Amino acid sequence: MDLPAHPLAGLRLAISETLDTARVDRVSVIGPIDPITSDVLAEFEESGGALEILDCACGASPFSTGVGFRAWIMPTVANYYDAYRLLYGIRAMCVTQSTPFLVLRPQLASASARRDYYGGMPEVPKAWRHCSETCLIHGEAIERATVNGGLRNGVVTAIEDFIQEMWDEGTALAYSCLPPIGGFCALFDVDADWAAELAYRLTKFDHKPNIAAMSEKDLKNYLEIVDRSRRHTNGSAQ
Secondary structure, three states: OOOOOOHHHHHHHHHHHHHHHOOOOEEEEEOOOOOOOHHHHHHHHHOOOEEEEEOOOOOOOOOOOOOOOEEEEOOOOOOHHHHHHHHHHHHHHHHHHOOOOEEEEOOOOHHHOOOOEEOOOOOOOHHHOOOEEEEEEOOEEEEEEOOOOOOOOOHHHHHHHHHHHHHHOOOOEEEEEEHHHOOEEEEEEOOOOOHHHHHHHHHHHHOOOHHHHOOHHHHHHHHHHHHHHHHHHHHHHO
């Protein structure tokens, strides 16, 4: 039978291939490590790569001065202001150290792509906030912009504005976002010697079954879940 794609397996493989293709020396994770990516980053560290965890205050400067080309992993910020400031902070570090720009966002929620969500600290300044309303996210009340889309609204809008502003300054960036594997995003310098190969590898994730990336244990667990779901459905129908 045709197995459905497994997005998390594809996401892990995309991160691994990105680090390998770009020949990354160091990974800087801003904020806590997402459990979804912990195994990939552990393998990277075991293979000799340097892994550092940086505090994420978003409004503060969490960036270290460690040397070596690195990939930056963005935290799950959910509004334009936080994403925009982080991108410029990372860019400043790359310019200071004369290293290529490579930023990964393992999962980009569609809800915050074009709509700001305001939560956590520090608070978004009033000048950067939209009129907001209260909504419930996993049982927790949180403020979000009343409108979807428009200027300076949402994480993807921040990424696009950053790319355009870099282009205006003479720096071209490539941007890849892959909804089939959980919204994995990569943003990188097109002039890097590995950029063309990375772009080619990432395009393949739109076409090939992500099930191929699963380990034997993951595959067995996945099939058990599918089987239980089918038994439950068949039992309910009788």
